[in-house]
Amino acid sequence: MNMHGARKDLLAGALFVVFGLAFAITSSTYEVGSALRMGPGYFPLVLGSVLVLLGILIAVKGFVAGDTGELGPVPWKAAVLIVTALLFFGFTVRGLGMVPSLLVTVFLTAMAGRNARVIPAAVVAASLTALSILIFVIVLQLRLPYFGPWLQG
């Protein structure tokens, strides 16, 4: 049996079990009720248990069947940069305003590309920020301040 190949299904199964358990355990703290008068906990408790069961089945099936292919490469750098970029935008868009916040967000994202370099990424950031202002603020008239209170102290 190829343990490496079976990993994908085992991991998928485990992930579903974790989610199912989390939902089932949390919903048992709500009022479950009966089939006639279902409480808020009833539906998620049943579904959470079903998900645990499905997760176990997927893992077992993966273990028995073995080969399900390689996991392949994971773009760690890109994942970290993109998540950071999104969090940065959420965290600063109100305080810094749309322009500085978006510039940094797009720059970080552009750096996530393979073989990305600083200057082209900065150019992409500047042009996309300008384009976004044109589309969202000028054409669609969304009321997003260019600069926020943090910069006007």
Place this chain on the structure above:
Amino acid sequence: MEILDNLGLGFETAFTPINLLFAFIGVALGTAVGVLPGIGPTATIAMLLPITFGFEPVTSLIMLAGIYYGAQYGGSTTAILINLPGESSAAVTALDGHQMARQGRAGPALATAALGSFFAGTVGTLALALFAVPISEAALLFGSPEYFSLVVLGLIASIALASGSVLKALAMIVLGLLLGTVGQDLVSGTPRFTFGLRELYSGLNFVSLAVGLFGVAEILRNLEGDITRSVMVQKVKNLWLTKDDFRRIRGPVLRGTGLGTALGVLPGAGHVLASFVSYSVEKRVSKKPQEFGRGAIEGVAAPESANNAAAQTQFVPLLTLGLPVSPIMALLLGAFIIQGIVPGPNVIDEEPELVWGLIASMWIGNFFLVLLNLPLIGLWVKMLTIPYRVLFPAIIAFASIGTYSIALNEFHVYAIAFFGILGYVLIKLGNEPAPLLLGFVLGPLLEEYLRRALIISDGDPSVFVTRPISLVLLLLAAAAFIIAVLPTVRRKREVVFEEED
């Protein structure tokens, strides 16, 4: 003729300047994202949903729907010119379409795709108009138990047509249903799974979920390897078809349209299935099957007609039953709800301008698409030279602003990051994201109908099998499930979907 009155009303609505403009913007955007590999209509519609809040409901839906069927046209251009399906249903078109392009017949291939799609789109729209009223009238007889069984059927059938493992698809649906329960319970008002966060009281944001799953996760998938593409054909000449070409595509277009119209209403990837099935049908009925895969014009005409007809008839379950059969339809359902309209059999009576205006706009949109895709083909070929390193930052930028602007709430932006990573991990582990989104949208409905049905029946679960319509729907769901797990069907399905990769 009632249908003529309805269509008259529809065209009146669709022909106002603002609606014409947005139909045009929708199909142009759709063509663009269809042409560009790496960004699809699902992510685009999710990103643009927030900015359509301020529009009239009909204008918003006309534009969003245009993005969807416009992408079917655009996808075929990429498939033919660079042998890369811009959109999943165009994968079959690439087989013969690209061969034609290599033989210097890119023009006729593109013309066949556009004309076939236009004919199919017209028939599909007409079928939608014809069936909308009778189906929604029948659906008015439905009570909570019937709706519960209908949602179950929709969810199960979407597994039967999805690619990959049945167990995993089922698990994704259940996970989607569970994510749909986050927020205040409708009956008691108890906040569920909110961890004390006020932002979660109204539930997880649908747009964040869709953008994360179909936008961010897809970007991460694409950044795993190098994306290089070369446009082989820089100038497309001879866009017109010869008499012989016309004779050869007549049959395939008709058969493809018929198949697509019928298969489009099926839950799951109906339009993808339609293009595969129609291709194999043509190969079977052809007198020269050996030409297929070597640039047979029939192999372009049939699947292109099929996927476009299916793209129109996918709206039937959405507009008549309020039941989305694909992630895109789920997004459009979200658009209805955002506009304060609860989709279902009543919509056609209560909002006739909306429904008929949308249907009429599809025909107009299909007409725009022929104009956009034939004379302006050079523009789209140029677009293929936009590098991916510019494209994905643009997706992130538009997604952040769009999602933030829904409620000026940064929490929705954090949610994109969360669902992006979750989606990437799930896809990486061999799970399709579409069932999760369907489960998420249908989850609250499923729970509501279940609870209501059981209150009506005094807690007797047999209500689902003693009411005849509900019983039939559940039996169909059971049949769909059995078919999905049958070994012979599974093998065939794998073959069909493997060609897609």
